[in-house]
Amino acid sequence: MNFVLNTGRTIKQGSYVERKNSDGYRDEASACRMNPVDMMELDLEDGVNIKMSSPAGSVVMKAFSCQSLKRGEVFVSLGPYANHIIDGETHGTGMPDFKTTMVHIESTDEDVVPVSRLMEECGGWPYED
Amino acid sequence: MRIEDVICPFCGCLCDDLVVEVQGTTVVSVENGCTLAHEKFTGDNRLQAPIKRDGRTWHPVSYDEAIETTAQILLEADRPLLYGWSGTNGEAQSIGVHLAELLGAVIDNTSTVCHGPSIMAIQEVGHPGCTLGQVKNRADVIVYWGANPIEAHPRHMSRYTTYADGFFVKGAFLERKVIVADVRETETSNIADEFMHIEPGGDYAVLSALRAIVRGKADIIPSYVSGVAREQLVRVAEMCMNAKFGAIFFGLGLTMSRGKYKNIRNAVELTEELNRFTKFTISPMRGHWNVYGSNEVFTWISGYPFAVDFARGIAFYNPGETTSIDILRRGECDACLVVASDPGAHFPKQCCRHLAEIPTILIDPHVNVTTHLSHLQIPVAVTGIDSEGTAYRMDGVPIRTRMLYKSRYPSDREILEKIYQIVLKEKGP
Amino acid sequence: MSELLIRNACVIDPLNGINGEIMDISIRDGRIVEEVSGNAQVIDAAGCLTLPGGVDSHTHVCGTKVNFGRYMSPEDMRAGRTARNGCMHVTSGYSVPTTFGNSYRYSNMGYTTLLEGAMAPLEARHTHEEFTATPHQDMMANTLFDGNWAIMEAVRDKDVRRTAAVVAWYLKAARGFAIKLTNPGGTEAWGWGEDVSGIHDTVPNFEVTPAEIIGTMIRANEVLRLPHSVHLHCNNLGVPGNYQTTLDTIGLVPDLNKTRQSLYLTHVQFHSYGGTTWRDIDSKSEEICKAVNNTPQVTIDMGQIMFGRTTTMTADGPMEFKLYMLHRNKWSNHDVELETGSGIIPVYYFRKSMVNCVMWAIGLELALLTKNPWQCLLSTDNPNGAPFVKYPEIIALLMSKKLRDQECALLEPRTEHHVPLFAIDRELDWNEIAIMTRSAQAKALGIRDIGKGHLAPGAEADVAIYPLKTSEIDPSTQYQQVIAGFSRTKFTIKRGRVVSRNGEVIVDGANSTIWVKPKVPEEYNLSNDPDFVRKFQEYYTVRMSNYPVQDVYLPRGVCIETEADL
Structure with missing residues (x-):
């Protein structure tokens, strides 16, 4: 099923901003909030893993139901998970489409990887505290 | 030790009324601050010493070696990018711009993925704004557009707007009307007197509809505009026109969605048109506590607020070309110095890939997402906690942050100054 | 010890009565002295015109609104760019250059x-940061009080002493130099989108008039013995018919100070308009100059406009909005809580616009019709009338009737019927130009005693040597040489x-910031005044302890301390 991905600040994400390798940050930055009816259609339970894909790539997150979102819209806190599937195109403005990327969501058995692993996929190497 | 009137180096509100209790080199309590302030002051997750990566192993290095390595990498680069700057003080930012000038580098700050489009709009149509105290003392109508202050700027409403009593508004909570425009319901929209729930990407159309009504053309508005009913649009326009003092605050909901800077342009022009009837102001909700300072410092030295390219000797600015995302996406830069920010967390994957490919150096107190992409990280003191310097609040009011205790880390200003001196020796007059 | 000897200088030093004498100037450790040793470095001035360093007594170069002028104008930044060169940093900008560009x-x-x-006191820290990045000039800041709530309350209570105490507190906190009133009362009214239209209008909610603010502040200024x-x-800046407001204001001014004026009126060109609309606007420079000639206790500066592109910027928020409604280009506004306002719009002054031509003529008329050059200083209200790089052209216009006639021939033809300029023959001489560009400024600002604006032993060794041989040039015909000479020392x-x-900066600068600290008795120290403190904490959004500019922002501060007469 296809959705419009919106990203933005959440207070939880903000409070983990200096601890981005913590489980808390991972949990918040990889939480995909969705309309409950959409979740029902995709046969998703609260907290199950999903794979979100766009032409820029795909990433595993967890789905959470959120009454206030309209159908067809999903919300993820800003951060490395959402950015894994947002394209770098800026249309000459310097600003990617952080708030209006079209994505595909399906259920998955794959795990949510830690932030450091995401960066390893980009060619980096994890630093463990 | 109890320290009063402490300035919070988290968000653009730059609250300066915190009371902080310090024991030795630890903050043990924070009064008056929000959750974010509390986390910032009491967090103890500092990187202990500079670290360097050789292939797949990280090892500690001395500050001197880290500084020398940084200078050499920058000197050897053909097209270095100096990115970040919003999480440090103006004095460090100033050294950064001069370093870029010396190197012929591109220097850019986090506005580039935040309110860069707002700056582009202001460059087209200007900015009718004010300091936050004007709003607190006078405003009877507040508009939050594409912004969710309860989560991003938790004390904005209590210090400056909705709940802040002022000279002409003694009972703010009762006397003020709050309008929220957003593509989703939020904590903020839940307390609004009017919530315009806009379809994603529909902000430009809704702003245009309001402008039409303000210009006396309500009759041409269709029954719904991007999900908002005409009746509500008329009601909102009338609330604005009948305000004694209205203030619009907008967030990334306008800068990052379809239309980008054109959304802001439309909002500024709406504000300008409302000024023909009453007093109205508009202000961006700046994110980092000193992102506005980086715009100010960049501007008085180079002439431009962000995305400044010194490759040709002169200062050159062209968003879309000299902006960090575009430079990284094109794989253009061959070294990157990141200061006081975290592009690893906030840039698209394509850009992170390029950061991992080139020598990337991070100057930041904490291990963050960019650490894993870097080759070298230099930990520094945190401005506002164990280092001090100038910050500019979201409305341009400059405040000096405080040092609460003596740090065991050098400040980023000291590190940058040393790098600058090495580069100056090679490139100077 | 460093010594410098300037030989064969053709010196004009009006404050010391020297007019075109060929002489040597001795300098030791930054000051003018009687003589230096044989080891002094020698500069041969070769008979060139040598003046005290120039003093600009009204220019907008640093601070919140100036920087916003840059921020919002990439088109202006592009219009003046230089690369890093030797010790010179990159510069950008034409009408609002970067700080190093200005410097x-x-x-x-x-x-x-x-x-x-x-300078708005709340944002003073910003101004001082930019001062530090303007390294080749000593800097001072006019401090805005036009819409200050504590001032208006004290004025309403007719309390000159309390007014003085408020000024003292803010000057010290902001590290300011002088009292500035911009459209007094009007900037507070603009907080509600309104303005005042004359000096006897009442400011909304504060029950005071501009006349009362001006009158009380003039007295408070002398109580504090400010330089x-x-x-x-x-x-009423820029409004047809506003000359009456200006005349009314000049009529208010008491003569309270023996050494300088009691009121400085800035950019008077913008305040000398007759008529009732933009169609019938005419010059009232004759009426204004008559009043100035008869009122020795006032000093004015010209506020000359020059044709071409520039950026207007002022604390006068309502005026900028009116101007925006005419030009419809882009508009920025920035009101400052409890204190003042500001606005910015870019403009283009056209020779084809009769209004612009009248404005151009008025500025020159003010300088030519004011009998005493110590009372009318050369300025463009940089960059409002024109960028300061136009000063040499203005000097040439004042020195040459021939050049003025040439320019007048290019004006919109109706202009002649609206201005007296065409009939004025006066040509200013070198001495008068020296007065209008440094000596009178130093006197008006009260900085002669700290060694500014003159070259007698003891003065600061700030000296400008121009490639101009006054004995060989006839400025009334050789105006091109005059322009070239004053453009580049x-x-x-x-x-x-x-x-x-020769037009190249060769060292890193190390300027000073000059500020004023009036000493007031403890009972007038508002930090201890419960009412002032309570209102401060309730209505400002910055805590009182975080408000004052810290010493670290003035690395080479020069404090002029005064004993208040309280």
Whole structure:
């Protein structure tokens, strides 16, 4: 099923901003909030893993139901998970489409990887505290 | 030790009324601050010493070696990018711009993925704004557009707007009307007197509809505009026109969605048109506590607020070309110095890939997402906690942050100054 | 010890009565002295015109609104770019250059001291940060009080002493130099989108009039014994018929100070309009100058406009909105809580516009019709009338009737019937130009005693040597040489050091910031005043302890301490 991905600040994400390798940050930055009816259609339970894909790539997150979102819209806190599937195109403005990327969501058995692993996929190497 | 009137180096509100209790080199309590302030002051997750990566192993290095390595990498680069700057003080930012000038580098700050489009709009149509105290003392109508202050700027409403009593508004909570425009319901929209729930990407159309009504053309508005009913649009326009003092605050909901800077342009022009009837102001909700300072410092030295390219000797600015995302996406830069920010967390994957490919150096107190992409990280003191310097609040009011205790880390200003001196020796007059 | 000897200088030093004498100037450790040793470095001025360093007594070069002028104008930044060169940093900008751009260009014109025309105390820290990045001029800041709530309350209570105490508190907190009133009362009214239209209008909610604010502040200024007088941007700037407001204001001014004026009226060109609309606007420079000639206790500056592109910026928020409604380009506004406002719009002054031509003529008329050059100073209200790099052209226009006639021939033809300029024959001489560009400024600002604006032993060794041989040039016909000469010094010397030579800055600067601290008795120290403290904490959004500018922002501060008469 296809959705419009919106990203933005959440207070939880903000409070983990200096601890981005913590489980808390991972949990918040990889939480995909969705309309409950959409979740029902995709046969998703609260907290199950999903794979979100766009032409820029795909990433595993967890789905959470959120009454206030309209159908067809999903919300993820800003951060490395959402950015894994947002394209770098800026249309000459310097600003990617952080708030209006079209994505595909399906259920998955794959795990949510830690932030450091995401960066390893980009060619980096994890630093463990 | 109890320290009063402490300035919070988290968000653009730059609250300066915190009371902080310090024991030795630890903050043990924070009064008056929000959750974010509390986390910032009491967090103890500092990187202990500079670290360097050789292939797949990280090892500690001395500050001197880290500084020398940084200078050499920058000197050897053909097209270095100096990115970040919003999480440090103006004095460090100033050294950064001069370093870029010396190197012929591109220097850019986090506005580039935040309110860069707002700056582009202001460059087209200007900015009718004010300091936050004007709003607190006078405003009877507040508009939050594409912004969710309860989560991003938790004390904005209590210090400056909705709940802040002022000279002409003694009972703010009762006397003020709050309008929220957003593509989703939020904590903020839940307390609004009017919530315009806009379809994603529909902000430009809704702003245009309001402008039409303000210009006396309500009759041409269709029954719904991007999900908002005409009746509500008329009601909102009338609330604005009948305000004694209205203030619009907008967030990334306008800068990052379809239309980008054109959304802001439309909002500024709406504000300008409302000024023909009453007093109205508009202000961006700046994110980092000193992102506005980086715009100010960049501007008085180079002439431009962000995305400044010194490759040709002169200062050159062209968003879309000299902006960090575009430079990284094109794989253009061959070294990157990141200061006081975290592009690893906030840039698209394509850009992170390029950061991992080139020598990337991070100057930041904490291990963050960019650490894993870097080759070298230099930990520094945190401005506002164990280092001090100038910050500019979201409305341009400059405040000096405080040092609460003596740090065991050098400040980023000291590190940058040393790098600058090495580069100056090679490139100077 | 560093010594410098300037030989064969053709010196004009009006404050010391020297007019075109060939002489040597001795400098030791940054000051003018009687003589130096044989080891002194020698500069041969070769008979060139040598003046005290230029002093600009009203210019907008640093601070919140100036920087916003840059921020919002990439088109202006592109219009003046230089690369890093030697010790010179990159510069950008034409009408609102970057700080280093301002500093180098002023230095190349021989200017060594500048007064920033408007600083909001709440944002003073910003102004001081930019001062530090304007390294070749000593800097001072006019401090805005036009809409200050504590001032208006004290004025309403007719309490001159409390007014003085408020001024003292803010000047010290902001590290300011002088009292600036910009459209007094009007900037507070603009908080509600309104304005005042004359000096006897009442300011909404505060029950005071501009006349009362101006009158009380003039007295408070003298109570505090400040070096400069009140520095006033009159009400009704840029409105046809506003000359009456200006005349009313001049009529208010008591004569309270023996050494300088009691009121400084700035950019009077913008305040000398007759008529009722933009169609019938005419010059009232004759009426204004008559009043100035008869009122020795006032000093004015011209506020000359020059044709072409520039950026207007002022604390006068309502005026900028009116101007925006005419030009419809882009508009920025920035009101400052409890204190003042500001606005910015870019403009283009056209020769084809009769209004612009009348404005151009008025500025020159003010300088030519004011009998005493000590009372009318050369300015463009940089960059409002024109960028300061146009000063040499203005000097040439004032020195040459022939050049004025040439320019007048290009004006919109109806202009002649609206201005007296065409009939004025006066040509200013070198001495008068020296007065209008440095000596009178130093006197008006009250900085002669700290060694500014003259070259007698003891003075600061700020010297400008221009490639102009006054005995060989006839300025009324050789105006091109006059323009070229004043555009680029042979040498600019700042505190005894050659900082600029033939248009190139050759050292890193090390300026000072001059500020004023009036000493008041403890009972007038508002930090202890419960009412002041309570209102401060309730209505400002910055805590009182975080408000004052810290010493670290003035690395080379020069404090003028005064004993208040309280």
